[in-house]
Ligand SMILES: Nc1ncnc2c1ncn2[C@@H]1O[C@H](COP(=O)(O)OP(=O)(O)O)[C@@H](O)[C@H]1O
């Protein structure tokens with residue numbers, strides 16, 4: 036196995052004393068690999084990715100763990116500090132294509148700005164045109180002169196990807212990049228990300244709340260619940276046999292193409308808010324397999340033969356307790 | 358009730374400056390009400406021997422060019438400040454609210470009324486007030502009308518904006534579609550929701566009325582010269598400033614602190630206000 | 641864009657017509673016979689009749705308005721009763737002072753209000769921000785004439801750095817150095833308005849700093865200084881520009897008072913003196929010119945705002 040390009044371990048993000056939004060998250064991403072990070076909205080996916088980028092909003096800070104990019108620790112460094120210290124490169128595409136581009140600057144200027152920071156050697160206009168070609172935006176010369184409001188949502192998200200690629204990132208973080216797009220456009224953007232990941236040998240952290248998207252796109256999956264990871268594993272075995280009851284519950288919520296039953300299952304109850312989490316497994320109040328031990332102390336991680344990890348006392352391949 | 362008081366106290370503690378401002382306003386009201394008890398001299402008692410005395414002795418804030426006691430005049434000046442403030446706020450609300458509400462309820466009428474408001478707003482505010490003074494003549498009451506006219510326009514605009522937004526609220530639409538009468542909609546849904554934006558507006562209008570009235574007094578077009586208003590005191594002190602700079606200090610400080618306190622209170626009210634209307638109520 | 645310009649200009653002209661009716665009607669709303677009021681008690685019947693005819697007060701109202709408006713369009717605003725010269729001449733005499741005063745004031749407002757507002761925003765919550773924001777609110781609560789009187793007391797009477805009143809033309813002896821007469825007045829006039837622009841700049845900087853595209857800019861690895869100048873400031877200034885029409889109106893109002901404090905021979909003081917002299921043609925003429933100017937400035941502000949913001953270009 037190749038060395039990971041991004042390695043996050045025991046990351047803790049807090050919004051105040053005793054108010055942890057992300058509680059000890061660890062994962063690795065290898066070059067050319069897409070890691071899908073899934074979980075309900077509000078579970079801390081965006082905060083994890085913003086912490087990795089060094090872009091946490093004011094009032095929220097990293098209070099533990101480490102983040103290594105190509106072996107160097109980059110935790111608590113803002114992007115411009117990373118540039119100054121010549122650390123490895125990381126870029127991010129955000130969820131809201133409508134508001135993530137500066138409305139008063141032309142697309143070309145916004146791309147060239149990123150080129151100038153990261154690619155001293157390149158000629159910014161030429162490189163910008165090249166980047167638009169890479170993200171399959173036709174008629175690049177014309178589009179470079181456009182303002183964001185003149186483009187569709189899908190186009191803007193491609194521009195965001197172009198800006199991200201401008202810094203030749205080793206890791207690309209995409210935080211729900213397709214949630215705001217309609218289905219056909221969504222498929223094109225997903226295809227583009229897969230293609231760029233393979234051709235540029237980038238590691239990709241792909242964040243979504245949609246298990247279906249993960250199944251299509253990711254190589255490996257990490258499932259997040261209430262600020263912590265509950266299960267990680269390769270995409271195929273994980274979808275074939277989820278081990279954590281929460282993962283299984285999420286999958287039961289997916290519409291089943293082979294079934295006529297129009298009713299979708301739901302997981303009873305709702306996820307705890309960051310300040311409501313008590314001792315033990317945070318999923319315990321909603322879990323059908325819960326036992327006394329689940330409500331006490333830390334829950335250990337268990338692995339099965341295919342390396343699928345789950346933070347559960349009673350993973351699904353074992354017998355349920357009486 | 359106690360819980361309410363406690364939370365109010367805590368809010369004040371978090372904004373010490375606003376608390377001081379509110380305390381100062383209470384002081385102004387008290388000195389207006391009890392002026393005859395507080396003031397050591399009648400405000401118009403002339404004493405030619407003791408002209409332009411510096412602060413100290415029997416005259417806490419000194420005396421003016423007629424030998425009148427500045428402290429007593431400052432205390433009595435609170436009466437006029439209050440009168441102007443209450444008058445301008447009442448006039449602007451009593452005229453601006455109906456105009457705004459009617460315009461929101463009846464769009465055709467609204468177009469005409471709001472157009473007229475726009476026309477009035479195309480006059481710089483002090484010129485509008487001066488024009489009215491020319492027509493009405495000088496005097497306290499006319500100054501109130503003239504300044505009130507300025508804030509009629511802004512109040513009507515704000516009320517119109519808030520009322521339009523409320524009218525589009527689903528529950529108001531539902532009430533209307535179920536046949537609720539206009540009067541009922543106005544009294545049950547629109548006016549009660551209007552109270553907090555109007556309180557914010559009232560405190561800012563009260564503050565700016567002080568500055569407007571002081572400017573009119575200074576130009577000699579406000580309260581008659583014998584009235585002890587802070588603005589008049591400043592106007593009279595003008596030629597003596599090098600000899601008796603204290604005459605400039607006290608009434609000026611009263612105007613500044615009153616307006617500043619009202620602005621602080623207005624800001625505090627605005628921060629507590631329903632965020633839906635915050636962009637409508639802007640200075 | 642072109643259609644917008646036409647529509648917006650049309651609306652401004654309509655407002656101007658309505659305002660001119662108000663200004664015209666104003667002389668007829670004065671209780672009593674304005675001619676007697678203007679001439680005072682000692683006027684002979686012949687003088688009264690002559691002035692009535694000169695002001696056209698014997699014609700029907702509509703005709704009077706049309707004549708007055710027609711003359712105004714041709715640059716004739718009537719005669720001053722007091723000076724017995726054309727009103728346009730009276731306005732022209734005050735124009736140099738008022739224009740220079742307004743320009744100098746604008747320099748202070750833009751030169752201090754915007755940079756200090758930016759400073760307060762980037763130091764949000766720190767003591768410097770709290771101090772500046774408090775100071776701005778205090779300044780917005782201070783009467784301009786009071787500031788003016790204190791400036792005279794300290795810098796003119798006390799230290800003798802600047803003259804305390806009057807303004808000789810820059811075309812007379814002294815030339816441009818005569819501008820020193822306008823330094824104290826323009827500072828007094830700028831104080832409350834600069835405070836307003838400061839607060840507005842700070843607030844809109846903070847609003848923009850929360851936008852997603854600012855996060856995108858940071859993600860690119862641009863230095864914080866560049867993020868502020870290129871992404872935050874540029875967008876924040878759009879809101880500030882749109883407030884300049886209002887600032888101009890406030891400036892005119894307060895110039896009336898400031899010119900009186902410093903005894904400047906400007907248009908504002910002319911208004912006050914004409915009110916005291918009951919010189920109605922001058923009052924009407926000056927107000928008409930000012931409203932006209934205000935509408936033009938508002939129009940320009942509005943159009944430039946739309947030019948600066950590419951989002952509205954398509955409408
Ligand atoms: N400024 C903040 N202060 C406190 N808590 C916050 C703040 N912003 C977000 N949160 C909390 O952080 C949690 C994680 O948010 P986020 O990472 O955006 O979730 P996701 O991206 O998975 O939907 C949420 O429960 C949210 O309530």
Ligand SMILES: [Mg+2]
Pocket residue numbers: 077080081210211
């Ligand atoms: Mg999110």
